[in-house]
Amino acid sequence: MTGGPAIQALPGATSATETSAIETRGLSKRFGRQMAVDSIDLSVPRGSVFGFLGPNGCGKTTTIRMLLGLASATNGSITLLGQDIPARLRDVLPGVGALVEGPAFYPFLSGAANLHRLDTADRHAPSATRRQRIHEALDRVGLSHAAGKKVKAYSLGMKQRLGIANALLAPRELLILDEPTNGLDPQGTREVRSLVRSLAAGGTTVFVSSHLLAEVEQICTHAAVMSAGRIVAQGTLSDLRRAGHVQLKVITPDVGAAQGVLARLGLEPAVGRQDGADGQVTAEFPVDAVSPEEIAAALVGGGVRLRGFLVEGSTLEERFVALTGEGFEVEQ
Ligand SMILES: Nc1ncnc2c1ncn2[C@@H]1O[C@H](COP(=O)(O)OP(=O)(O)O)[C@@H](O)[C@H]1O
Ligand SMILES: [Mg+2]
Missing domain, CATH: 3.40.50.300 (P-loop containing nucleotide triphosphate hydrolases)
Known part of the structure; x- marks a missing residue:
């Protein structure tokens, strides 16, 4: 130069x-x-x-x-x-x-x-x-x-x-x-x-x-x-x-036990709607905090009867849609 x-x-x-x-x-x-x-x-x-x-x-x-x-x-x-x-x-x-x-x-x-x-x-x-x-x-x-x-x-x-x-x-x-x-x-x-x-x-x-x-x-x-x-x-x-957040939703009759397991994993569970005998426990956390597999294993291991288990928002596409407010054309 x-x-x-x-x-x-x-x-x-x-x-x-x-x-x-x-x-x-x-x-x-x-x-x-x-x-x-x-x-x-x-x-x-x-x-x-x-x-x-x-x-x-x-x-x-x-x-x-x-x-x-x-x-x-x-x-x-x-x-x-x-x-x-x-x-x-x-x-x-x-x-x-x-x-x-x-x-x-x-x-x-x-x-x-x-x-x-x-x-x-x-x-x-x-x-x-x-x-x-x-x-x-x-x-x-x-x-x-x-x-x-x-x-x-x-x-x-x-x-x-x-x-x-x-x-x-x-x-x-x-x-x-x-x-x-x-x-x-x-x-x-x-x-x-x-x-x-x-x-x-x-x-x-x-x-x-x-x-x-x-x-x-x-x-x-x-x-x-x-x-x-x-x-x-x-x-x-x-x-x-990794920068994304995921939403976890657990449906179970064992709400208290589910909360305890999630809290031990370092997540901050919130209790949602009750539907008959089943309750909902939700948590939002960074993508790389803990994998869905670990969460499911910990819940089952902790005696929580799982009736529903949903992890959303972890794909790049969902993150980009959230960032730009627009859908992307889905094309391979
Ligand atoms: N020469 C120009 N005069 C006025 N507006 C323009 C001109 N070129 C681009 N724009 C506007 O700037 C914005 C960005 O356009 P562009 O850079 O072509 O976007 P992209 O390439 O991401 O589709 C658009 O709203 C477009 O209409
Ligand atoms: Mg262009």
């Missing part, structure tokens, strides 16, 4: 920007009176597959456009690969591959010829290695067999993979993909998801937006959940799962 006073880092010390592929602080975008992106602090670790998850209209594309310098921020700061955006955009962009709202391809040109045109337009791209890089990128996305085929004969999944091949024409440290499976059929969706996994396995940080929880659960190590322009949760997928 050049410029600024030389600061000697302590051995072993790493700053957030060295370990992060993307950092934003208070990043905001206003359209008229609407805060499309409202003061978000993203922290995307290098090497992660980071899901940017939220329902349509929550501000994902607007954020991605700001990250790539395609739109200006109303407020806040962005660091990409340790460099300030937009100030250092020109230095950073060669290391970043992006797919935003599908690139425009010429339908009457082949996939390879389209990549050739796009690569020629990139002033950072060395012409000497162009053929080789195009060949490798097409191979990477599994389109070698269709390299000479006109794009108008491509399926949607193939077009999307060609878009990703375009993002891969140079070695990238970071890939930013805006809803790469949108509009794809199940086969195309599987192809793109497995491609994202294999790119990540090769060490590239992948930042991928999606409105599908199931997709993020399948391919991501980390996620941020967006709702109406704000980040409502962020972390590793297991952190996000």
